[in-house]
Amino acid sequence: MDNGYNDTPVLLTGGVESMEQPPIGDLEMQDATPEEISSYKSTLLVVLYAVEFGLLYGTMATIWNLVRALGGISFKDPERIGSELAGAILVAMTLPGFQRLLRHILERAQLAAAFEGDVDKGKEHLEMILTGILGGESIHMGIKAGLAIVDNDPDKVKYAMFLGNFMAFFAAGLINEAGQMAIGRKLVVAQAGGPFPGNAIDAVKAFGHHWIDMDILVYERLVHCLYWGCYEVYGGGLPLLANGAVGMEVALAGGLWIFVSGFKVSFYWVGKLRARRALDAYASPAQ
Secondary structure: OOOOOOOOOOOOOOOHHHOOOOOOOOOOHHHHHOOOHHHHHHHHHHHHHHHHHHHHHHHHHHHHHHHHHHHHOOOOHHHHHHHHHHHOOOOHHHHHHHHHHHHHHHOOOOOOOOOEEOHHHHHHHHHHHHHHHHHHHHHHHHHHHHHOOOOOOOOHHHHHHHHHHHHHHHHHHHHHHHHHHHHOOOEEEEOOOOOOOEEEHHHHHHHHHHHHHHHHHHHHHHHHHHHHHHHHHHHHHHHHOOOHHHHHHHHHHHHHHHHHHHHHHHHHHHHHHHHHHHHHHHHHOOO
16 A cells, blocks of 8 residues: 555664665565765765664663663562563664654665675574674673763763763674675665655654554564563573672673674564565465
8 A cells, every 4th residue: 555655664683684675565676776886975874874773772772771770770679570571662662663764864865874685694694693792792881881981870870871872882883784794795875765755644644554564563563572671581680690790791791692693683584574474465466
């Protein structure tokens, strides 16, 4: 159904696959020739990709942390478990829409980075795991940087967490780009989506459809909710099992490695499933 806007959201795969392919809903768009870009524009796209990554996940991680911290510091406290779930639901419901808006702005300006090229699945999974570990470590260091900025003052730390998270995910975005280029993918300008609705009512309808779409619910929001919610287990639970300050640091970093690597691999496969579903629907006689 054409409502004047590309209703198929960009797939999320730990922030990498989300920017590698045109939206599956516009099948005719996939045959378009990617724009050849100069070295200057290529450098600009690299920076913008990382900035987008930092803004998207830095903002969401900050909001998530603020909500989950409302339940206190004990990961065994039912109130903390409840705040973890609340934070996970909030991020799962808002992140896909926030990403869609950021991508739309960059696509309209022809400054949205994408990676093209098929690669061996084994190499791709190895890249996802390794860049996930490195990205998780960058997030760990970003958290430490945010704490250091305010000298670990508990009254000020919430104001510094966005800066720390932005720096962390900006670095993670650069790591993702390096990983994609290392396995042979080429940086191009993403194909623009459909035109933005011409009036406020149509815009509300387009974004409303995005919020109630079952594919988005099943393939994006539920998976996001699972991963952000489970961090209470592997982010909060692992340090409780660690001995000493060094062990706790390793456990915290390990939880982030699991978080990022797991995200990337899981969204890779749900992206494949969603693409198959879209192609099956397109080939169906009912269409």
